Amino acid sequence: MADLRQASTVLRIATPGQALVEITRDIARWVADQGMDEGLLTVFCRHTSASLTIQENAAPAVQRDLLDWLARMAPEDHRYAHDDEGPDDMPAHIRAMLTGVSLTVPLIGGRLALGTWQGIYLVEHRRAAHRRDVALHILGA
Amino acid sequence: MADLRQASTVLRIATPGQALVEITRDIARWVADQGMDEGLLTVFCRHTSASLTIQENAAPAVQRDLLDWLARMAPEDHRYAHDDEGPDDMPAHIRAMLTGVSLTVPLIGGRLALGTWQGIYLVEHRRAAHRRDVALHILGA
Amino acid sequence: MADLRQASTVLRIATPGQALVEITRDIARWVADQGMDEGLLTVFCRHTSASLTIQENAAPAVQRDLLDWLARMAPEDHRYAHDDEGPDDMPAHIRAMLTGVSLTVPLIGGRLALGTWQGIYLVEHRRAAHRRDVALHILGA
Numbered sequence: 324m325a326d327l328r329q330a331s332t333v334l335r336i337a338t339p340g341q342a343l344v345e346i347t348r349d350i351a352r353w354v355a356d357q358g359m360d361e362g363l364l365t366v367f368c369r370h371t372s373a374s375l376t377i378q379e380n381a382a383p384a385v386q387r388d389l390l391d392w393l394a395r396m397a398p399e400d401h402r403y404a405h406d407d408e409g410p411d412d413m414p415a416h417i418r419a420m421l422t423g424v425s426l427t428v429p430l431i432g433g434r435l436a437l438g439t440w441q442g443i444y445l446v447e448h449r450r451a452a453h454r455r456d457v458a459l460h461i462l463g464a
Numbered sequence: 465m466a467d468l469r470q471a472s473t474v475l476r477i478a479t480p481g482q483a484l485v486e487i488t489r490d491i492a493r494w495v496a497d498q499g500m501d502e503g504l505l506t507v508f509c510r511h512t513s514a515s516l517t518i519q520e521n522a523a524p525a526v527q528r529d530l531l532d533w534l535a536r537m538a539p540e541d542h543r544y545a546h547d548d549e550g551p552d553d554m555p556a557h558i559r560a561m562l563t564g565v566s567l568t569v570p571l572i573g574g575r576l577a578l579g580t581w582q583g584i585y586l587v588e589h590r591r592a593a594h595r596r597d598v599a600l601h602i603l604g605a
Numbered sequence: 606m607a608d609l610r611q612a613s614t615v616l617r618i619a620t621p622g623q624a625l626v627e628i629t630r631d632i633a634r635w636v637a638d639q640g641m642d643e644g645l646l647t648v649f650c651r652h653t654s655a656s657l658t659i660q661e662n663a664a665p666a667v668q669r670d671l672l673d674w675l676a677r678m679a680p681e682d683h684r685y686a687h688d689d690e691g692p693d694d695m696p697a698h699i700r701a702m703l704t705g706v707s708l709t710v711p712l713i714g715g716r717l718a719l720g721t722w723q724g725i726y727l728v729e730h731r732r733a734a735h736r737r738d739v740a741l742h743i744l745g746a
Contacts, residue, residue: 327468327603327609329643329745331713361470363506363601365645365709369720371661376561379512384546385557391545392538392558397674404673405666416667417674420658424723425709427506427566429601431472436599438510441565458718460645460711462603462609462744463470468609468744502613504647504742518706519698520653525687526698532686533679533699568647568707570742572613577740579651582706603744604611 325464330357334457338373338447343386346457347442351435353459362430362463369456372415372448374422380442393418393448415448422446430463466605471498475598479514479588484527487598488583492576494600503571503604510597513556513589515563521583534559534589556589563587571604607746612639616739620655620729625668628739629724633717635741644712644745651738654697654730656704662724675700675730697730704728712745 332353338344354364368375379385397417399410406413426443429436437443445455473494479485495505509516520526538558540551547554567584570577578584586596614635620626636646650657661667679699681692688695708725711718719725727737 327470329609329645331643331711331718333713333718361472361601363470363504363603363645365711367709367711367718369718369723371659371720371722377512377565378561379557382546382548384544385554388544388546388554389558389561396537396678403666403670405664405670407664413667413670416661417671420660420671420704422561423564423705424659427508427568427709429472429506429508429599431474431599431601436472436474436508436510436601438512438597440512441510456720458711458713460643460713460718462645468611502611502742504611504645504744517702518653519702523687523689525685526695529685529687529695530699530702537678563702564705568649568709570613570647570649570740572615572740572742577613577615577649577651577742579653579738581653582651 327464329462331460336445336455336457338453338455340447340450340452341390342447343444345380345442346445350443354461357461359430359463360433362461364428364430365460366426367458368424369458371419373455374419374424374446375426376422376444376446377441378444379440381440411450418448468605470603472601477586477596477598479594479596481588481591481593482531483588484585486521486583487586491584495602498602500571500604501574503602505569505571506601507567508599509565510599513560514596515560515565515587516567517563517585517587518582519585520581522581552591559589609746611744613742618727618737618739620735620737622729622732622734623672624729625726627662627724628727632725636743639743641712641745642715644743646710646712647742648708649740650706651740653701655737656701656706656728657708658704658726658728659723660726661722663722693732700730
């Protein structure tokens with residue numbers, strides 16, 4: 324068996340404001356560059372108003388419905404205690420808590436174990452465009 | 465210290481339609497077969513309309529309440545943009561986003577670090593019975 | 606490259622009843638003691654009515670809004686099937702499912718890859734004070 328080793332990097336992702344930005348390809352390319360057959364990939368979003376989700380990457384309407392649902396669950400027009408960074412800030416924190424900032428995906432037989440319809444998305448919850456840092460780490464052989 | 469090594473597999477789980485299907489025993493058996501004392505287990509659901517959760521495994525009423533709550537949060541009778549795969553499809557994606565598809569559990573002293581009342585569940589969000597693939601990966605010694 | 610190794614422990618955290626209890630410093634101290642430069646940290650909450658989240662650690666009002674939101678999403682005054690452990694028990698399970706019990710954070714350049722405003726919180730969902738066990742595991746070099 325080959326010796327276990329690890330690698331890490333940080334991807335910088337530009338977002339256009341509220342959106343699901345697919346980052347599967349950027350991640351898969353970096354993973355392929357590590358030349359491992361089996362291992363564990365971790366994806367970590369370094370922000371509190373953006374987050375990560377693994378969701379269906381075929382029908383664009385799904386992403387629209389997911390964003391609509393997040394907006395209904397944590398609406399802007401609620402009276403929040405924390406309101407000094409704009410009306411979209413506190414809802415962004417709630418939506419980030421709801422979806423989460425860390426994901427782990429096994430690498431099996433040289434490929435990420437994602438299902439046929441699964442894509443990895445960075446979810447931007449603020450109205451303005453941002454640059455977001457996503458840390459990647461892999462352990463394997 | 466024993467050398468670190470890794471192993472992975474895919475479990476195929478039959479679901480009866482919307483339900484929390486406990487998979488703790490299947491996972492614990494596979495982990496025991498790897499003969500490790502300390503390590504990190506990753507559980508990954510390869511679908512976008514089924515997901516994973518760790519929840520109370522004592523009272524069956526808890527599972528009923530969790531499913532009821534998911535149904536109230538992401539109801540079928542909303543007008544979704546994505547509606548061409550049946551009324552239970554888009555709610556299933558939302559419920560999967562809400563609960564997540566990857567879990568990590570440390571292995572300490574030869575046992576998964578699950579608490580006394582914690583069980584690992586595959587959550588089926590579609591109405592029909594399905595076969596679902598759950599990838600397992602362990603790194604340890 | 607230094608040889609990969611692993612370490613694990615269990616932190617016992619006292620909670621005052623419903624609250625976000627920041628545990629970033631306890632975790633960072635234990636991680637520093639392991640003397641690794643690069644690796645993967647896993648944080649695992651061994652309970653079904655407490656959970657984990659990574660959230661903004663600057664404005665205290667954010668934590669109040671997050672707790673308020675969780676209380677609105679899974680209110681105590683709903684008629685749950687599981688009601689024999691008190692009115693705050695089933696809402697606690699739902700809120701724990703919503704936020705999750707496992708987190709993974711890469712260690713890069715000798716530091717956890719947390720963003721500037723990110724703190725790791727144990728979320729107590731029960732009304733009474735509790736002692737909660739949080740398992741930590743790290744793999745790295």
